[in-house]
Amino acid sequence: MREVMFVQALGEAMAEEMERDPRVILMGEDVQLGAFGQTRGLVERFGPGRVRNTPLAEVGFTGAGIGAAASGLRPVVNIMMANFLYVTMDQIVNQLAKLRYMSGGQVDFPIVIWATTGAGGSAAAQHSDNPAAMFVNVPGLKIVKPGNPYDVKGLMKSSIRSNSPIIFFEETTLGMMKQPIPDEEYTVPIGKGEVKREGTDITVVAIGCMVSQALSAAEKLEKEGISVEVVDPRTLVPLDKDIILNSVAKTGKVVVCDDAPPLCSVASEISATINEEGFDFLKAPVARVTREHVPVPFSPPMEKFVLPNEEKIINKVKEVAKR
């Protein structure tokens, strides 16, 4: 085992998969520089043919990735920040998500669209979105959103090997997070969640950057006599419903945490699923901790106000646990 940072773990996953399969290529804006450090050194190792800097042309290079995937390559397309995914919407939503199905399953699209996401550094509204739910809403895409270095490496490897189109979200706020990971090769399956902490009083389902915050909240709540179970679905499509429902069966109470706007969100979807399939377990209504439903403001006091955090999780858990 070695202590590895989140961004390093991602870089390792990329390098190992490129080593393993010459059809894997990486492209995107400034990937050779490695804006967040994840892809640094890859061009030296694999050359500019397989690690391709692109011009600013998200529609062009995302679409090119889709065409290349249909024609024998296994592209990883890096979108520097999730907000820029909006520029590529037609290629992803009208094309990528639908072409396999619409052609009667003639061809697979083994592509990973890898976008960084996260807020909290006063980047303001055009650089702070977490649009995972928008893509969850599109049939035909698998959505992955890991919350620690072990998972990010294992899930990136599985995503690159998958023949389905994957939107892979990397949390920038977790970039420096460290964790021991195995020296030998491993993968994490797409569609399997994990119980990150056992507990008996209440379940917190946490996504992406909220997982570590939920874990830290759980530590504090333990001291106040509330035993919190933390469940991380890790992939949003497909969603590991069983792991969530099993936990709810045990605790009877749930708070769902996602760092995204609340309307039509992943948190709403999980809440609805529990309502439909786990109603009999419930001792209280399912609660949510999300962003406020506004664009993320620039100024730190307002930004802090709209984003979910550990304190908000603690307050919500206490409120629900009391019922």
Place this chain on the structure above:
Amino acid sequence: MLNSELLLKMYQKMVLIRAFEEKVSELFAKGKIPGFAHLSLGQEAVPVGTCANLEEEDHITSTHRGHGDILAKGADPKYMFAELFGKSSGYCKGKGGSMHIADYSLGIIGANGIVGAGIPIATGSALAQQQLGTKNVTVCFFGDGAANEGSFHEAVNLASIWKLPVIYVCQNNQYAVSTPASYALSVQDVSSRGSAYNIPGVTVDGNDVIAVYEAVHEAVERARNGSGPSLVECKTYRWHGHFEGEEALGWIYRSKEEVEEWKKKDPIPRFENNLVNQGILSKTDIEKTKEQTKQLIEDAVKFAEEAPLPDPEEALVGLFPD
């Protein structure tokens, strides 16, 4: 020839932009400004030479690197600093920050955090100016990187077929983050793309404020008399990183020598010498301008520092007009 009053104003604006951004750099390094700071140090001649052609009613759109454009169009450094500090008295009530400054009353219809996104918006602004029968024009500032976005191509084509009063001013500062224009552009000059859309395209020395002024002057005249859009490419250079603090992240993509070469082409002393030689500016004027500008910036920073932070709940206000 330009009259000396306008020349002096242009000189003062360039000095103001320089001082403003040097201050931003200093405050950012001290951790006093949250978020990102994208500076245009070295590029001052482009917005100043451009905006010297504009009236208050004319519009501009700008980019993530917009301080210079916004100041050149007449924005008040006081409210800009307040915005950069995240204060309620800032141009956007602390909601936008440096990348999204706007003052619609001065025709500054928005900086933009999304590369290329201002280009169609500028085109729409010009559509309104034409349709409403004004004689006003819109200037669209954008970068060499943005010229590769689909939005550029669609919007310029639209403006061309509708003969809209818009001037696309490309600030070609040679890089889009780490990617050199020489690699990312299919052509040597962005201006040559004008021919694909049947509009005039010219490239000028973007460190020569008079050259910029003259090229934009012609384009503005064309726009005002109904002859449609133009593309003016200004070749220049940004002295600082893509954003402040990038060196600490190990971002290395250009040589020190290259940066030093370009610093020798500093547009400010160049214009200064020109004005001194013409007898328009004296050594005392230069000192006075710099002194006054320094004071203005100090006052603006003081105003911004003393302004109150917003009530956090103000975040929930302003999403809809009703």
